[in-house]
Amino acid sequence: MAQFSIKDDHVDIVIGALQSDLTSFMDAWRPFFSRFHLIIVKDPLLKEDLKIPDGFNVDMYTKSDMDKAVGSSLTSQLFSGYSCRYYGYLVSKRKYIISIDDDCIPAKDDNGFLVDAVSQHLFNLASPATPLFFNTLYDPYRKGADFVRGYPFSLREGVPCALSCGLWLNLADLDAPTQALKPEQRNTRYVDAVLTVPTKAMMTLSGINIAFDREILGPALFPGLKLTKEGNLRWETMQDVFSGMCAKVTCDHLKIGVKTGLPYVWREERGDAIQSLKKDWEGMKLMEDAVPFFESIQLPPEAVNAEECMLEIAKLLKDKFDAEKNSVFIQAADAMIEWVKLWKKAVPASN
Amino acid sequence: MAQFSIKDDHVDIVIGALQSDLTSFMDAWRPFFSRFHLIIVKDPLLKEDLKIPDGFNVDMYTKSDMDKAVGSSLTSQLFSGYSCRYYGYLVSKRKYIISIDDDCIPAKDDNGFLVDAVSQHLFNLASPATPLFFNTLYDPYRKGADFVRGYPFSLREGVPCALSCGLWLNLADLDAPTQALKPEQRNTRYVDAVLTVPTKAMMTLSGINIAFDREILGPALFPGLKLTKEGNLRWETMQDVFSGMCAKVTCDHLKIGVKTGLPYVWREERGDAIQSLKKDWEGMKLMEDAVPFFESIQLPPEAVNAEECMLEIAKLLKDKFDAEKNSVFIQAADAMIEWVKLWKKAVPASN
Numbered sequence: 083m084a085q086f087s088i089k090d091d092h093v094d095i096v097i098g099a100l101q102s103d104l105t106s107f108m109d110a111w112r113p114f115f116s117r118f119h120l121i122i123v124k125d126p127l128l129k130e131d132l133k134i135p136d137g138f139n140v141d142m143y144t145k146s147d148m149d150k151a152v153g154s155s156l157t158s159q160l161f162s163g164y165s166c167r168y169y170g171y172l173v174s175k176r177k178y179i180i181s182i183d184d185d186c187i188p189a190k191d192d193n194g195f196l197v198d199a200v201s202q203h204l205f206n207l208a209s210p211a212t213p214l215f216f217n218t219l220y221d222p223y224r225k226g227a228d229f230v231r232g233y234p235f236s237l238r239e240g241v242p243c244a245l246s247c248g249l250w251l252n253l254a255d256l257d258a259p260t261q262a263l264k265p266e267q268r269n270t271r272y273v274d275a276v277l278t279v280p281t282k283a284m285m286t287l288s289g290i291n292i293a294f295d296r297e298i299l300g301p302a303l304f305p306g307l308k309l310t311k312e313g314n315l316r317w318e319t320m321q322d323v324f325s326g327m328c329a330k331v332t333c334d335h336l337k338i339g340v341k342t343g344l345p346y347v348w349r350e351e352r353g354d355a356i357q358s359l360k361k362d363w364e365g366m367k368l369m370e371d372a373v374p375f376f377e378s379i380q381l382p383p384e385a386v387n388a389e390e391c392m393l394e395i396a397k398l399l400k401d402k403f404d405a406e407k408n409s410v411f412i413q414a415a416d417a418m419i420e421w422v423k424l425w426k427k428a429v430p431a432s433n
Numbered sequence: 434m435a436q437f438s439i440k441d442d443h444v445d446i447v448i449g450a451l452q453s454d455l456t457s458f459m460d461a462w463r464p465f466f467s468r469f470h471l472i473i474v475k476d477p478l479l480k481e482d483l484k485i486p487d488g489f490n491v492d493m494y495t496k497s498d499m500d501k502a503v504g505s506s507l508t509s510q511l512f513s514g515y516s517c518r519y520y521g522y523l524v525s526k527r528k529y530i531i532s533i534d535d536d537c538i539p540a541k542d543d544n545g546f547l548v549d550a551v552s553q554h555l556f557n558l559a560s561p562a563t564p565l566f567f568n569t570l571y572d573p574y575r576k577g578a579d580f581v582r583g584y585p586f587s588l589r590e591g592v593p594c595a596l597s598c599g600l601w602l603n604l605a606d607l608d609a610p611t612q613a614l615k616p617e618q619r620n621t622r623y624v625d626a627v628l629t630v631p632t633k634a635m636m637t638l639s640g641i642n643i644a645f646d647r648e649i650l651g652p653a654l655f656p657g658l659k660l661t662k663e664g665n666l667r668w669e670t671m672q673d674v675f676s677g678m679c680a681k682v683t684c685d686h687l688k689i690g691v692k693t694g695l696p697y698v699w700r701e702e703r704g705d706a707i708q709s710l711k712k713d714w715e716g717m718k719l720m721e722d723a724v725p726f727f728e729s730i731q732l733p734p735e736a737v738n739a740e741e742c743m744l745e746i747a748k749l750l751k752d753k754f755d756a757e758k759n760s761v762f763i764q765a766a767d768a769m770i771e772w773v774k775l776w777k778k779a780v781p782a783s784n
Contacts, residue, residue, distance in 0.1 A: 192543060215724065216636035218598060218693050219605055220624060228618065231608040231667075232637030232674035234720045247569060254570055257582040267579065273571060275624040283631035285567035286583030316582075323583035342569050369585045373566065 086208035094174040098167030102130035110187035121170040165305035180293040186347040202345035203293035210240025211339020213281040221276040243339040244299040248291035253349040255288040262359035276343035287326020302329040306417020315353040332391040335381040437559035445525040449518030453481035461538035472521040516656035531644040537698040553696035554644035561591025562690020564632040572627040594690040595650040599642035604700040606639040613710035627694035638677020653680040657768020666704040683742040686732040
């Protein structure tokens, strides 16, 4: 991985703290996190003080920081629960963000070695992506790999990669119904590959284990899609999935790449899937409307950065959906507009 | 893999014999081939008699069979070298075809077990494909796998899979220039995954290790794209890559799926890459014209099967390319028309 690299001080690792005692989480990640700057954002709904072990370079943010910066109304609207990490994306001053859920620890590969998820994410972002033609040999820039016979030479330079989506061993990111139906299912298969998701192919992003180029894509990673009866378990939320579709259409439009695959993290159990199933989980229905919408939209050529793409998507959401019947989408569109405003204030250089 | 299965007598394994002594090849594959019907097609350019070990259920075809069936002119035009296997596709009476180059033997997985490429291909074909939305958890129908959170429930049934493209350990399928530049490069990474190539994403098919549903897709797997100075090494040919693009746009149009990934085969060395580099290898230039062509075409709704799609593609090739400047494409278009004629004669039921 020598030929592509990113300097440590261009990276923020952002952790949304949904539990108060981060000791075992941080200790598990110490070999990979300790040389980086960390931003820890405490879930505004969490009452207890955070416990963070020594030996890390950390800036911590809590509800009072958010209230001061954006007001308490926006804080509760945008930064509750899993969404608290987005506050860290906003206040970061660095080019790259890595974000990992606090119920995940480093995975082991098939040889029993701990996976350095940080280095793998940074390699994914630093090396080009290939969204315009599918390479059956997976990531062609990886050591020992290349482009397959027939791959057009004019496309072998690739395009910048702005988003790296990692995967999960042990507990995969299934939805509430699937998780409840297969409570014993565990993901044990380590697939040793990274691939670029082709342009125009729709996918779900999961916010559990991701990295992105904040300068290029930051505004597209946005909080604010709330299910009416959203739970406080990952599988009861859709905020990251919806934001991921915004990010994917933005990347396709800007001709930049999204990768998926390595790195894996080991995901611990949290929550009771059967209890989740008892709720009226509207995430299922939401995607039936959201996917055709995102597949159909064409962003105008005037939208030349992520902020402008997001404002266009917000506009299209409002044109397409009914404020009463599809209030979740309309609220999300409003949140997108607020988010872009906040982003413009936070990152004046990009305007 | 229990829930999806294909009967043995619905399968033909087609081998194009480019070498006369198939003993070690067949012995290596005996555990996996012996319960199936085999079609072995001898390269018309090969002089020596074939040596085939006992214990297989084989029908063999040679130049004299081809000459009798299609005439010697079409035989040399369509069935020379690597293309001889297409004669086997044509004369097969079965629904599924598996085809593996005769310089490949079974690979071993990371646990040291021999890979049953036949069963894996048949599982890929029997289980649905998911070209309409990308599943980050790879093949959702595999045991222990599922759809990721957010995957639309309305798409979880998938669509039929008509083409399974396997991969290669040891010698990957690189083009002549890459192979010559990296003569020592070997593919050692076993990626334990199958995925559906998303609709509209262009890819290269390699004919080394494939399986397909002959009833659905047969006519789209066609010989006839010949480079002017085509060599007799896989990396000096483009016939399979070109035919693969025809197959991919046909599958996209018919809303059926193409999978890539497992099974691997172990590919032995053959040929001298440096010698190949000395040739004026036009495959490189060809793709720069072919890819934009295939990306741009839209097949008409009246084309409802692979034969009709191929005739439409042939027509579009003739409209788009110049008979003198791009003679390779025009000749390929003529070959496609001949091929569909032969197919209609061979498979009258499908008309």
